Amino acid sequence: MFTVSEHPAGAVNACAEAGGVAHGPALTLVSHALCPYVQRAAIILAEKGAMFDRRTVDLANKPDWFLAVSPLGKTPVLLVGEGPERTPVFESAVICEYLEDTVAPRLHPVGALERARHRSWMEFGSAILNTIAAFYNAPDDQALEARRLELASKFAQVESELINGPYFAGEPFSVVDAVFGPVFRYFDTFDRMRDFGVLAGTAKVRAWRQALSARPSVRDAVMNDYPEKLALFLKGRNSALSRWI
Numbered sequence: 652m653f654t655v656s657e658h659p660a661g662a663v664n665a666c667a668e669a670g671g672v673a674h675g676p677a678l679t680l681v682s683h684a685l686c687p688y689v690q691r692a693a694i695i696l697a698e699k700g701a702m703f704d705r706r707t708v709d710l711a712n713k714p715d716w717f718l719a720v721s722p723l724g725k726t727p728v729l730l731v732g733e734g735p736e737r738t739p740v741f742e743s744a745v746i747c748e749y750l751e752d753t754v755a756p757r758l759h760p761v762g763a764l765e766r767a768r769h770r771s772w773m774e775f776g777s778a779i780l781n782t783i784a785a786f787y788n789a790p791d792d793q794a795l796e797a798r799r800l801e802l803a804s805k806f807a808q809v810e811s812e813l814i815n816g817p818y819f820a821g822e823p824f825s826v827v828d829a830v831f832g833p834v835f836r837y838f839d840t841f842d843r844m845r846d847f848g849v850l851a852g853t854a855k856v857r858a859w860r861q862a863l864s865a866r867p868s869v870r871d872a873v874m875n876d877y878p879e880k881l882a883l884f885l886k887g888r889n890s891a892l893s894r895w896i
């Protein structure tokens with residue numbers, strides 16, 4: 652079963668390509684409470700001021716209606732339109748591109764090469780999410796330490812890519828920011844366990860993390876009980892990290 656909840660984002664859809672059509676199709680973001688890929692879509696929808704509904708699904712017990720709209724059985728899915736005309740768009744990167752194509756304002760840079768560079772760093776953000784999963788699933792201390800070092804090394808690479816902030820591209824908020832907001836959110840929970848020192852040598856990354864955590868779209872991309880739910884999930888991994896909770 653799923654629960655349906657309204658999202659606080661306001662305003663109406665505006666079609667960027669059509670030069671500002673007042674109302675676009677109904678949008679429903681099929682979500683999971685902890686999914687960082689869902690969060691990036693929610694952040695972009697909020698940044699664009701798009702109205703959307705959110706349906707939360709239990710991924711441990713996937714209902715048939717969900718499997719019918721999610722060929723890979725994963726969240727997020729963006730349902731565009733209603734009834735028989737409804738089209739499911741799956742894979743977060745594709746959802747981001749669809750929203751860029753259809754809802755103003757554009758968050759990607761205008762120049763093709765700079766846009767490609769942003770997409771590259773979105774991929775890097777996804778690679779960090781995979782390392783975070785390997786970190787919290789590490790079966791023993793040795794594996795945990797290896798993943799910790801891998802994370803520190805990846806954030807050192809991000810550090811050398813950052814300019815003056817507050818965001819990835821400086822002043823404007825971009826899609827890369829929507830990818831890294833959910834990445835940094837994990838560290839709010841990790842930091843409560845102990846100081847793992849993953850971001851110790853990366854002053855620009857730490858400043859970026861702070862700017863993103865203060866951004867309303869990033870803050871509101873999860874429900875209030877997210878920290879408790881994440882802690883419970885991490886505890887349930889029975890991994891080397893679980894004992895710190």
Ligand SMILES: N[C@@H](CCC(=O)N[C@@H](CS)C(=O)NCC(=O)O)C(=O)O
Pocket residue numbers: 683685686687688689710724725726727741742743744
């Ligand atoms: N590449 C996908 C990754 C999405 C993903 O891994 N979603 C997870 C939740 S965060 C999921 O639905 N897992 C369920 C499963 O794999 O069975 C995207 O970017 O949308």
